[in-house]
Amino acid sequence: MKILVLGADGYLGWPTSVDLALDKHELLLIDNYAKRSIMSENNRAPLILNKKIESKIKILKKINKKVSFKNIDCSNFNKFSDAFKKFKPDAVIHFAELPSAPYSMLGAKEGWKTLQNNIQSTYNLVWNVKTHRPNCHIVKLGTMGEYGTPNINIEEGWLNVKHQGRNQKFLYPRQASSLYHTSKIMDTDLIWFYLRLYSLRATDLMQGPVYGVYANDFSKENKLEPTFAYDDMFGTVLNRFIVQSVANVPLTVYGSGNQIRGYLNIRDTIQCIKLALKNPPKKGVLNIFNQFTEQFSVKELANKVASALKKIELNVKIKAIKNPRIEKEKHYYNAKNTGMKKLGLKPTLLTDKVIIEMAQYVISNKKHINNKIISPKSTWK
């Protein structure tokens, strides 16, 4: 299959690209390193500053010659369009969005940058698909955060509403708690609009927070790990907890820690994307999956880490701090996630072994940890 990967340098874009290269797909990887720039401008270095794709691609080419890379800003319509028309993809995986809730809430400039980048890159993608490759399958990364924390069960993307004796199926109503998450609601609005008008095909993967380092053994053997962020802006919560454990500082739980979310291992992200690629929707259909394997409260997550790492003699402390976010700390949460399992997802659950393996990776890079970038600096106020 000819697959275009937008945002191929990211935490998930890169391992997805490696895995698809191993599967011998013809790949065009695109990134403009915007996230690297923003992390650098905000003094948030990842654990290891990975080489850029231009240099890492040599290793991929050894296993698959049909992999290439272009440094393009997907929000630049003409440049993106030129690459798209030339490559003629059968599927596009869209990771080219700024993924940080705290960054989006930092100030007016950062908020607009998030909105502009995420909406414009999605707009350019959909326009090119509708104009040049209407059969191309758009696989878009959404987030469980789009749903927020409603008082009813969270279905997979859609809600059948009975109202005054009549029925209508709607996109499940979304209400997020950060501007970043709101930008993801807006790009869903956009894809869903063009899809139903022009009979396009898309899969929206509503993903929970991801944790982990290596998505496959090849990456581990060839040191092709993704950018592992652990800071307050770009680090996901479990990755941050592991780094705090290794750095011997308390795990910072925001507020009461009763906030429940659905989590998944980076290996499962790749599995889900590959399952989505293998199961494209019919024309005019938007497939939506809730992409997580287990629900935990933040407090439970911290306790799991502490208990697992005791086995390798790390003495983990947990500290509740004032919540820098504005979010409900006590809420109902029950989200469905059966769709991917039906397609064949074999979940990699959060066992002590998984936590210890992550900690071992962090321990081997302990000297790079910068304690100063872990505690939250950006608040929602």
Added chain:
Amino acid sequence: MKILVLGADGYLGWPTSVDLALDKHELLLIDNYAKRSIMSENNRAPLILNKKIESKIKILKKINKKVSFKNIDCSNFNKFSDAFKKFKPDAVIHFAELPSAPYSMLGAKEGWKTLQNNIQSTYNLVWNVKTHRPNCHIVKLGTMGEYGTPNINIEEGWLNVKHQGRNQKFLYPRQASSLYHTSKIMDTDLIWFYLRLYSLRATDLMQGPVYGVYANDFSKENKLEPTFAYDDMFGTVLNRFIVQSVANVPLTVYGSGNQIRGYLNIRDTIQCIKLALKNPPKKGVLNIFNQFTEQFSVKELANKVASALKKIELNVKIKAIKNPRIEKEKHYYNAKNTGMKKLGLKPTLLTDKVIIEMAQYVISNKKHINNKIISPKSTWK
């Protein structure tokens, strides 16, 4: 009250400004004439090219000294912010959006211009309100088109959902049939997000297509009419029908003409905005009203025009043409509109007299009619 009017040059922005000036409010009018530029670039002249605000404001100053104007692009954060901070409004009326569905569907450039302008101007407004005037009442023009044509009754903005034994109140799910209308869904996402986080106050007026010329007698006496567009891109359907009648060309009904919408007179738009200003929501509350007075199918509307104008001896013909839009032509439609009536709206219904008065205005400017710009040039394909 100190009221900021964004998009004060528009079909509705201008008569609202005149009416609020008559009511002796302190006003800052803002516009950058973007719509004039776009109409001109696309060779879509209005019936009369009105003078710009700089010159018309002299007449307003005779009745109210506290009226001023600034030529500012609301999507320019710094310029907008400077004006906002200096003026310190108690209320803002937000008309500063590109309002044309056909323009938004013309091509990639026009679509992005619509999205960028509408989202960025709303973003800049909300950011300034939350930062500098959190008590300022945002009155935003939405559109009934955001709801689309669901198979259930359309409530006023909100929907109480019962699902598997639990309850949740959501924004009524929206699904529009043009990119312009989708941009209005996205700006609602944005206002609703910041409002619930920062306890702002906003009123969203979900307006149907507006018709009419003069909103009050003062405007008529002083020839302060709004820009009256009748072309395929910027003209609303009833205004277009009146011009076609006067030009002695058939009224162009798109497709079967069974598309039902809620309509209102320009006088009622102004009434509703003033009622919204008089009834600001509490902090943290988003008031939503469905702003229309009567539901008609396009076919009924054409027949009403033909029948009324027979009284002044115009022989009106009606012609069904291939629908340039992608929209359901046969659909359920039942929208609630009791909110504004409860606040005191006295509807100006679409009587023969109203239709004839509009026709008389058009007849007095008959020489300006350009037949070539009435039939649809932009299609959704």
